[in-house]
Amino acid sequence: MKKSVILLVLAIISVIAVNAQPPQAFKYQAVVRDNSGEILQNQSVGIRISIHDSTSVGTIIYQETFSETTNQFGLVNLEIGTGTPTIGTFTGIDWSSNSKFIETEIDPLGGIAYVSLGTSELQSVPYALYSDRSKHAAWEKAGNEIFYNDGYVGIGTSLPGTNLHIQKSNNEIVRLQSESLNGWMSFYNSNGYIGYWGPYNGENDIDIGTGASNNIGKLHLVTKATPRMTIDETGNVGIGTTTPNAYLHVNDRIRVGEDPTYGNVFGELIHEGGGNGFKINANAGGGWADMHFQTDGNTRMFIESGGSVGIGTTSPGPRLTVKSSGYTGGMNVLADDDDRIFRVRQSSSGAGGVYVYDNADNATIAIAGDGNSYFNSGNVGIGTSSPSSKLDVRGNITIRSATTGSIVMELGTGLDYAEGFNVSNSNTIEPGTILCIDPENPGKLKISENPYDKTVAGIVAGANGLGSGVRLGTQEFDCDVALAGRVYCNTIATNENIEPGDLLTTSSVPGYAMKVTDFENAHGAILGKAMESLEKGKKGQILVLVTLH
Numbered sequence: 001m002k003k004s005v006i007l008l009v010l011a012i013i014s015v016i017a018v019n020a021q022p023p024q025a026f027k028y029q030a031v032v033r034d035n036s037g038e039i040l041q042n043q044s045v046g047i048r049i050s051i052h053d054s055t056s057v058g059t060i061i062y063q064e065t066f067s068e069t070t071n072q073f074g075l076v077n078l079e080i081g082t083g084t085p086t087i088g089t090f091t092g093i094d095w096s097s098n099s100k101f102i103e104t105e106i107d108p109l110g111g112i113a114y115v116s117l118g119t120s121e122l123q124s125v126p127y128a129l130y131s132d133r134s135k136h137a138a139w140e141k142a143g144n145e146i147f148y149n150d151g152y153v154g155i156g157t158s159l160p161g162t163n164l165h166i167q168k169s170n171n172e173i174v175r176l177q178s179e180s181l182n183g184w185m186s187f188y189n190s191n192g193y194i195g196y197w198g199p200y201n202g203e204n205d206i207d208i209g210t211g212a213s214n215n216i217g218k219l220h221l222v223t224k225a226t227p228r229m230t231i232d233e234t235g236n237v238g239i240g241t242t243t244p245n246a247y248l249h250v251n252d253r254i255r256v257g258e259d260p261t262y263g264n265v266f267g268e269l270i271h272e273g274g275g276n277g278f279k280i281n282a283n284a285g286g287g288w289a290d291m292h293f294q295t296d297g298n299t300r301m302f303i304e305s306g307g308s309v310g311i312g313t314t315s316p317g318p319r320l321t322v323k324s325s326g327y328t329g330g331m332n333v334l335a336d337d338d339d340r341i342f343r344v345r346q347s348s349s350g351a352g353g354v355y356v357y358d359n360a361d362n363a364t365i366a367i368a369g370d371g372n373s374y375f376n377s378g379n380v381g382i383g384t385s386s387p388s389s390k391l392d393v394r395g396n397i398t399i400r401s402a403t404t405g406s407i408v409m410e411l412g413t414g415l416d417y418a419e420g421f422n423v424s425n426s427n428t429i430e431p432g433t434i435l436c437i438d439p440e441n442p443g444k445l446k447i448s449e450n451p452y453d454k455t456v457a458g459i460v461a462g463a464n465g466l467g468s469g470v471r472l473g474t475q476e477f478d479c480d481v482a483l484a485g486r487v488y489c490n491t492i493a494t495n496e497n498i499e500p501g502d503l504l505t506t507s508s509v510p511g512y513a514m515k516v517t518d519f520e521n522a523h524g525a526i527l528g529k530a531m532e533s534l535e536k537g538k539k540g541q542i543l544v545l546v547t548l549h
Contacts, residue, residue, distance in 0.1 A: 024091060025081030031074045032106070039074030044110035049080055051093060052101040056119040063087035067110065186211075195219075218242065290314075406476055414467030416485030416546065420477030421445045421457070429479045432463035432490045432541045433511035434527065445481065448506040451514065454524040456506050456548065457481060463488035463541055484546050486531065489513050492539035502530045504544060512539060524549070 028049070032040045044067070051062040064083030068076045080102075081090040093100070100122045105114035154160030156167035166174055184198030184207070194217055195210040210217040210233070220227040220242070230238040238244030240251030292314070293301040302310040310316030312323035356365035358377070367373045381387030383394030397411040423429050424444040435445040437455040445457050458481040461468045466488060471480055490512045491498065498504075498515045504527045507514035515530075516522045526549050532542040 025079045028078040028080045030076050030078075030104070032070050032076065032108070033074060040070055040108065041072050041074055043070045043074075043108065044068075045070065045076065046107035046110050046112055046114065047076070047078065048086075048105040048112075048114045049078070049083065050087075050103040050105070051122075052103060052119065054098045056101045056103075056121070058098075058101065061088050062090055062093055064090075065112070407471075408473055408476075410468075410471040412467045412469055412471065414461070414469045414485075416461055416466075416468050416482035416487045417470045418458075418461040418468040418472070418480040418482045420471075420473035420479070421481045422478045423447070429460050430463075430511075431460050432488050433460045434458075434490065434506055434513055435460060435481055435511075436506065447511045449508070449510045451505065451507050452516075452518065452521045452525040453506040456525055456527055458483045458548065459487050459489045459527070459544065459546060461487055482546050483548065486543055486545055488541045489527070489544040490539070491530070491534055491542050491544070493534045493536050495536065497536045498530050498534040498542070500529075500531055500533060504528055504530055509539070513544070 032043065032045060034040060047066040047068055049064055049066070050060045052058040053061045063086045064080075065086060066078055066083045068078070070076055101119050102122055103116060103119040105116045107113045107115065152160035152163055152165060154165045154167070157165055159165075182199060184196040186193060187195045187197070192213075193211050194214050195208075197206075197208045199205055199207070209219050209231070214233075216233055218233060219231040221229040227242050228239070230242045230244060232238070232244055236244035236247055236249060238249045238251070241249055290305050291303040292299045293303075299314055300311070302314040302316065304310070304316055308316040308319055308321070310321045310323070313321055315321075353366060353368040353370075356363065358364045364377045365375050379387035379390055379392060381392045381394070384392055393411075396413065398407055399409040400406060401408050421435070422444045423435065423446060424438045424441040425446045429435075429447075434448040435457050436448045436453050437457050438444045438446040439455070448456060461471075461480040461482040466486075468480055468482065469485060489504070491504065492507055492509050492512045492514055494507070494514060495517070496515065503516040503519075503522065504513040505516050505522050505525045506512075506527065513527050516526065526547070528544045528546040528548070530542060531545055534540060534542050
């Protein structure tokens with residue numbers, strides 16, 4: 001079939017009304033002919049209808065499509081508003097404002113390749129669609145009721161800004177008066193009755209809230225369109241939250257102020273979140289104030305503005321001061337079965353003491369200010385939480401002089417027994433050096449310098465970082481001298497290798513040991529035994545077991 005130039009005869013017949021409701025469509029009739037004027041009989045055609053606002057080329061506010069078949073007379077009958085919408089909704093057309101124009105487009109082959117046949121202005125017939133709103137242009141009466149369905153109502157104003165706008169210059173603007181003592185104003189929404197306002201529960205009371213049938217609604221007090229206080233359906237009150245989970249739930253700080261006599265004085269309860277916890281503050285008007293926790297009008301606990309805490313006193317000295325009412329009272333710390341764990345108290349002598357109790361409520365540990373301290377059961381650990389003996393110390397033990405404070409004995413982690421000595425012939429004594437008795441300076445030692453010296457006394461401790469197990473008089477002398485045990489020693493292998501187990505004695509090299517080869521002459525000059533080897537012709541430090549004889 002050749003493409004036709006369609007001639008369309010249009011006729012708007014009537015507006016469709018259903019059950020006296022506002023019409024939602026209007027009839028539209030057309031005869032379709034080809035370009036020679038012949039009627040297109042029984043032909044499938046595609047039709048698109050567009051409604052333009054204001055002008056023939058104005059915004060399309062509604063558009064729909066139809067797939068129709070002409071009858072034997074080339075006629076198609078449409079109901080505008082019942083097609084397939086592609087833009088807007090038919091019920092959304094505001095027929096009351098601006099002119100409306102209808103554009104018709106047809107595809108003679110029944111598809112969607114539409115060709116516009118022109119646009120024309122709609123006249124009066126479609127505007128019957130507006131009659132549902134225009135028929136009540138003023139107040140209407142129905143029985144004993146009057147109503148107004150369009151526009152705003154103003155009382156005291158000619159420019160109402162909402163459905164009901166009341167304006168008056170003096171104090172009382174609206175009066176609601178009930179003939180009974182419990183009349184109220186009801187509030188409804190699309191779900192029905194939600195609440196009321198008025199003197200309902202008492203003749204002199206004013207109620208505002210949700211109704212008995214509203215079991216999920218909340219009451220909000222609002223500023224700047226934001227709920228500030230909420231009462232939920234269970235009676236919980238929230239300040240700063242709309243989901244309170246307690247009778248009073250405050251989602252910010254609480255401030256309690258004093259009367260105006262004291263100026264800017266207040267207290268605060270704060271939970272800052274983020275792990276910062278709960279805070280109680282007292283402000284004295286520019287600075288933080290003391291806090292009193294009282295019962296029966298008496299302060300039981302006191303927090304001073306600087307942070308010191310007093311229990312039984314309002315003048316704490318250190319960070320925590322506990323004052324009992326008598327010397328036997330003190331402070332108890334109890335377990336969940338009320339057995340004492342420990343107690344701090346004053347004895348009858350006036351001295352303070354700390355006592356730790358076992359499960360039979362017996363004091364097993366006492367640290368007393370009068371010097372009578374004890375541990376009467378179990379093991380004691382220092383530096384360890386699992387002592388295996390009566391005293392188990394992890395680390396060095398130091399004993400000091402009662403008069404000078406100098407170390408007189410130290411138990412360490414080394415392998416030798418050392419005592420402190422002064423040395424007469426050197427200001428600097430290196431660890432590993434062999435020392436001998438100095439006959440010219442009684443009580444002092446000197447660096448060895450002769451082989452097979454029977455005055456050999458020991459080896460300076462501490463070489464290669466190896467400490468002493470026992471040290472005596474360490475801080476009062478020039479150096480610590482190992483007299484027994486294992487220690488690193490300056491050694492020289494002059495004529496032959498030194499092997500583990502070889503006896504060692506002094507050599508002609510100052511401060512150095514050598515291997516014993518003259519056993520007859522070595523009696524009384526033996527330093528100890530080598531525990532490591534040293535190659536012939538070399539000297540260095542090797543581990544030696546000190547056994548003077």
